[in-house]
Amino acid sequence: MGLTMAEKMFSRCLGSEVKAGNYVVVPVDKAMCHEGFLLSSIKLMTAGIEKIWDPGRVVVILDHYVPSPNVGMAEGHAQIRKMVEKYGVSNFYGEREGICHQVMVEKGHVKPGELIVGTDSHTGTYGALGAGATGIGTSEMAYVLATGELWFLVPHSIKVKLKGQLPEMVSAKDVSLALAGRYGTEFAQYRSIEFGGDWLDGLPISSRLVMSNMSIEFGAKFGLFPVDQITVEYLKSIGVDDVPHFGPDDDAEYEKEFELIVSDLEPLVALPHSVGNVKPVRSIAGKPVQQAMLGSCTNGRLEDLQAAAQILKGRQVHSSVRMYVYPASRPVFIEAAAKGFIQTLLEAGAIICPPSCGPCFGSHGGLLASGEACISSTNRNFKGRMGSPNSEVYLASPATVAASAIFGRITDPREVA
Amino acid sequence: MHVQGRAWIFGDNIDTDLIVPGQYLASPLEETVKHAFEAIDPDFAKEVKPGDVIVAGSNFGCGSSRENAPQVIKHLGIGCILAESFARIFFRNAIAIGLPTLTINSISGKVKRHDMIDISLENGEVYLADSGEKFLADPLPQKMYEIIEAGGIDGLLKNIAKG
Numbered sequence: 001m002g003l004t005m006a007e008k009m010f011s012r013c014l015g016s017e018v019k020a021g022n023y024v025v026v027p028v029d030k031a032m033c034h035e036g037f038l039l040s041s042i043k044l045m046t047a048g049i050e051k052i053w054d055p056g057r058v059v060v061i062l063d064h065y066v067p068s069p070n071v072g073m074a075e076g077h078a079q080i081r082k083m084v085e086k087y088g089v090s091n092f093y094g095e096r097e098g099i100c101h102q103v104m105v106e107k108g109h110v111k112p113g114e115l116i117v118g119t120d121s122h123t124g125t126y127g128a129l130g131a132g133a134t135g136i137g138t139s140e141m142a143y144v145l146a147t148g149e150l151w152f153l154v155p156h157s158i159k160v161k162l163k164g165q166l167p168e169m170v171s172a173k174d175v176s177l178a179l180a181g182r183y184g185t186e187f188a189q190y191r192s193i194e195f196g197g198d199w200l201d202g203l204p205i206s207s208r209l210v211m212s213n214m215s216i217e218f219g220a221k222f223g224l225f226p227v228d229q230i231t232v233e234y235l236k237s238i239g240v241d242d243v244p245h246f247g248p249d250d251d252a253e254y255e256k257e258f259e260l261i262v263s264d265l266e267p268l269v270a271l272p273h274s275v276g277n278v279k280p281v282r283s284i285a286g287k288p289v290q291q292a293m294l295g296s297c298t299n300g301r302l303e304d305l306q307a308a309a310q311i312l313k314g315r316q317v318h319s320s321v322r323m324y325v326y327p328a329s330r331p332v333f334i335e336a337a338a339k340g341f342i343q344t345l346l347e348a349g350a351i352i353c354p355p356s357c358g359p360c361f362g363s364h365g366g367l368l369a370s371g372e373a374c375i376s377s378t379n380r381n382f383k384g385r386m387g388s389p390n391s392e393v394y395l396a397s398p399a400t401v402a403a404s405a406i407f408g409r410i411t412d413p414r415e416v417a
Numbered sequence: 418m419h420v421q422g423r424a425w426i427f428g429d430n431i432d433t434d435l436i437v438p439g440q441y442l443a444s445p446l447e448e449t450v451k452h453a454f455e456a457i458d459p460d461f462a463k464e465v466k467p468g469d470v471i472v473a474g475s476n477f478g479c480g481s482s483r484e485n486a487p488q489v490i491k492h493l494g495i496g497c498i499l500a501e502s503f504a505r506i507f508f509r510n511a512i513a514i515g516l517p518t519l520t521i522n523s524i525s526g527k528v529k530r531h532d533m534i535d536i537s538l539e540n541g542e543v544y545l546a547d548s549g550e551k552f553l554a555d556p557l558p559q560k561m562y563e564i565i566e567a568g569g570i571d572g573l574l575k576n577i578a579k580g
Contacts, residue, residue, distance in 0.1 A: 043571065
């Protein structure tokens with residue numbers, strides 16, 4: 001029997017063949033920390049550990065509390081800088097670069113087949129480039145920083161076959177919502193997802209990043225795309241050459257297979273308070289929203305801003321709505337400005353914010369009052385996620401967010417196209 | 418190790434924002450714990466006692482990798498979480514800070530709020546004092562036991578520092 005991508009990766013890390021169900025202690029290739037680095041490094045200090053395993057393999061990125069919303073977080077950022085210096089972390093990106101996952105990918109820190117851990121649940125995003133990446137907490141990160149190793153259950157793998165071509169105004173976000181709606185938010189618990197099917201042929205990296213990013217919302221440990229020509233070309237474009245071919249063996253063993261015909265999809269929305277509570281946009285059209293949020297590690301890339309700008313061109317965000325735009329990174333912001341998307345969004349009345357996590361996880365930068373609703377391109381709509389426990393978040397694609405912003409009501413983007 | 422206390426009942430898909438809302442993440446722990454589960458059970462943080470037990474359905478702790486989630490639960494004195502299944506990162510984080518978690522397939526619906534529960538962590542035996550029913554949890558992987566026995570990752574780090 002052949003090996004899945006997860007089995008291949010853990011076998012390479014361990015130096016001998018392992019199969020799904022084995023427990024292993026293995027070296028990781030990279031460790032990514034956002035502001036969680038503060039808690040991890042304090043743990044190291046407290047224990048009396050003066051050196052980290054390999055400062056060149058550690059990346060620290062500030063994104064969750066940017067710009068610092070209060071004095072406490074300003075102190076936190078200052079302390080992180082001291083810790084970065086103390087432990088000699090080679091790769092540090094301050095407030096200016098953007099959301100950690102986008103920065104990791106854009107700066108070439110992610111390569112196919114690597115095992116990468118990060119102090120953020122959406123670390124799985126790097127699966128778009130064929131990297132086995134997954135979220136851990138700050139204590140486990142402290143252990144990784146000290147030793148370079150961590151224990152893992154080699155996960156069973158499931159195949160998710162995506163077939164056909166997307167209709168107009170339907171995007172990768174709708175595909176991920178369709179999976180959550182159909183199979184629930186736990187169908188990939190502890191599992192490694194390997195995406196397949198002919199939809200992947202020519203699928204841009206931006207769409208793959210959305211799918212891998214949302215895989216944690218189905219419980220997955222990894223959300224993996226096999227390396228193909230698109231991966232190689234993308235990595236080349238950011239200066240990463242000699243990309244290893246990385247994919248499953250033809251006779252790899254999968255626990256289960258799922259299939260979704262993407263040609264049949266329409267714009268979807270996840271209603272409060274579960275990512276799995278998915279309905280067609282048209283079935284809830286007309287629901288008033290006070291906020292529209294475009295951005296995040298899920299949908300803040302150039303293609304997402306473009307989709308919104310195309311819909312908002314020559315139109316206005318409704319007077320009852322504040323629309324926040326958080327580009328995923330500085331390069332995304334620069335390119336969106338150069339292509340005129342930022343101009344279009346500003347003219348439409350959107351508020352452009354600095355590349356960062358923004359209100360996505362409820363800390364600052366556009367929180368919701370009780371009784372308010374937000375149509376959002378982010379990844380979670382849990383109760384109280386974006387502010388008051390009595391507010392509501394509706395998850396949708398950038399196109400649906402933009403269309404809804406025009407009318408102040410949830411709107412099917414096909415109606416304004 | 419024995420855990421004995423009252424049950425607090427939660428359903429399926431209890432997410433990390435319900436356990437600890439994002440707006441309180443950067444607050445001191447003593448402040449953060451007051452808001453634990455407030456959107457679904459405002460009495461919990463006020464009335465929970467050391468040794469009490471959380472009994473939940475499937476996918477407990479889904480969502481964020483924030484370690485504050487198991488941390489507030491431990492800080493409030495919960496001795497063990499019993500659930501039909503745990504979200505992966507929460508499970509790892511709980512073990513990492515030395516908060517016992519046990520997976521039991523069929524426990525949801527068998528326990529009422531404030532029923533007395535007795536748990537033997539070594540062998541995973543769960544005894545419901547009121548109904549006299551007994552359950553057996555899935556065994557924890559050996560590595561996970563070692564971490565709990567060491568007092569969580571903090572204990573492991575101290576051992577590393579000692580060399």
